[in-house]
Amino acid sequence: MSDDSLIILFFALPLLFSVFPLFEKINPRFRVSKAAASAYFAVSFIMLILYIPSMFSGNEINSVAGGWNDLVGITQKLDGISWFGFFLMFTVSFFSMLYSFSENEYGSTFYFFFLVLHAGMAGMLLAADIFNLFVCLEITGICAYVLIAWKKKEKALFASFKYLMLSSLGISIFLIGTFIIYSRTGSLRFDVFADYFRNEENRSLSTVFAVSALIAGIGVRTAFIPYTWLPDAHAYAPHPVSAVLSGVVIKVSFIAVCRIIILLDLVEARIFLLWMGSAIALIGVARALSQTDFKVLLAWHSVSQMGYIFAGFGAGNQYGITGAMFHSLSHAFFKSLLFLSVSLVIISTGERSLKKVTGTGKKFPFAALLFTVAALSIAGIPPFTGYVSKKLILYSLKSHPAAYWMLLASSIGTVASFTKLSLIFRGKLSAGIKEGIIPVRKIPFISGYAGMSALAILCLAAGLGGRYVAEKTLFLVTGEINSFSSMNLWTDTAEYIKAAVTVVSGIILYRFVMSRTGIKIQHFLLRIRLSFDSQLILLLCGFMAIALIIQFY
Amino acid sequence: MKKTDILEVVSRKLSPFIILFGLYLITYGHLTPGGGFQGGVALASGVVLLLLCQGQSVIHRYFPLKKINYTEVTGYLLFILIGLAGLVAGRGFLSGFDMFMGYAIPGSVIIFILNLIIGLKVGAGITLICYYLFIEKGDDE
């Protein structure tokens, strides 16, 4: 019993360490906030390692806070999927935090919110009852809003406000769902409700309504309806925060949705995710192609890659679930690396548009190398990590050819848009830099480079050890064992030809996009924008759609 | 608008009682409806009443900002430490301990202490929020 209750340390430690930045804020002479943040990650890594044996033998650890009985108490559960989430969260956040150290623009309060953000996410991963999940969602949310608006730039403020309103509306819907569940079962635990819901007699309209309220409420955070808060918020946040938001925060929310869907055995919601995912994979890429702002382009790619993840998860077979989880991991690695390496150029030139900055590869050779690694990963080129996870997802969609082709089309778009984005480093030096209108500052960036290199190594390692990672991921998430030996990862020439064809057609698409007709289409696409009010309506419609699909499919 | 004497006098007489009531809510939180959070808000409303009606100087004299800040942060730290102490004692987060240095401790003691800490922390926190809302000091957080 006493050992089991130790899992709450995952939640309590970031809160404990977040006290030190507050002391530094009152009295600036204590310079402890960076040390406290680093100490937190060190301790968490140790805890993560200590739990390896029990997690990889398939145990799950339950604990009730405060010694209450488990019907009313606040319950925590550490199982394979939450261990997986912790692994993703700690690695990506730690390396992004190293980047923030060398950027050196953030005061003590930044680290306070950064640590509390991690407490919230840890709580979400551990939550075994609905209300606990609600509180942790809100902690995560509030810290994320503050961090997005950190630099008080105009667009960041509005992006943060949009995020706040949309996810608060989502959370209100979530609370209504909680209310229905509580009044039906008298308990807030997920497993009690799962037993209740699996019984066919209890599948009335109101319980279906409640379930879809839960999914839609958390789903706002993962943006599985193409809201435009995500690109704005991820693009205008401070650079390390963009990496953490894109890499970690949406993944943790996605894991929470996964938990609910797996526990309640919702086949219908999976169908919704499958088609929605394939659609937003295409929409995201189409929007990304027409952007010129570095970070906005990357943020639209987050939407598109999340589409892959949903489609894989929606397919529902072993390959799909493994692919979705593995792709969450690889997306966390390469997207944070992309954000960080591109931000380096933004920091040193002060410009963030492809119209003004191109061809800086000679000035930032190491950043260009890291960017290439990440871009090859996201494009799914072997041997990097995106190749394996995308292959798993595509493999799982054999029985849904339409979704398969939509995802294939969006990977061609991915290649095209990264050919475009790589103009930052390749090609001719832009006129502004050459004539000295845009100054290029050299900044010492040692710990930032260390963090980015570690992420690049992880991209390569997760690709090379793809089969091993896939096997372990499947075991952690579902407890099933499959060594994926039927999949031919490295010796299949057809795969290499397919990758080559994708690259070539991506480059052709890029040529087309940059041609005169292509630019006209881009302008046309840029004019279609969802206003904020219509996004709120879209959220309500999405919620209704999920409810209808679950009820009548 | 001119401030009348009524505000001046009433707030001076009333706010000690509000603060006293806040303390009552906190200290009887484990027996009657009420508790740390509600009591803390009552405490803060007493201080904020003084702030609004008497001006900043009184607040600076009786409740220096730096001390309020320290109260808040220390309350936060103590709360987590007590929670962790329960873990060290082998009973789980925030579940307290039944024995301390050889003496048996009833469960309500730990609730009382936690209420006290939460009350002070919430009181300090809400006072600070109101202070920064009402007194514009420029562009701090």
Next chain:
Amino acid sequence: MINMILSGLLLVTGILGIVLSGNLIKKVMALNIINSSIVIIFIYQGSLTGRHAPIITGEEKSIVDPVPQALMLTAIVVGICVTALALVLVYRMYRLYGTLDINEIEKRIRDE
């Protein structure tokens, strides 16, 4: 039943307000109304089980269900935080743009 309908109406009012109103502060207030309506629904549901405060003294009494109250206390606190933060953001946007109209702000961002 009438209580449920009334608080449901409050909820609908809030949702309409958040979607239809163009003023940022009114949007934040509408969010608050939604939050309050949910709190009222929860507390009402919890109060159906009894009439006495949930303090167990040993005598048999019909007590109100304490769980919804605890939950809603948390929800209220969270709501306060979100509202305060939203108002801070609105205030800063007002200082930058000089307007509270959301369409105006969106138009300006688009034109940049």
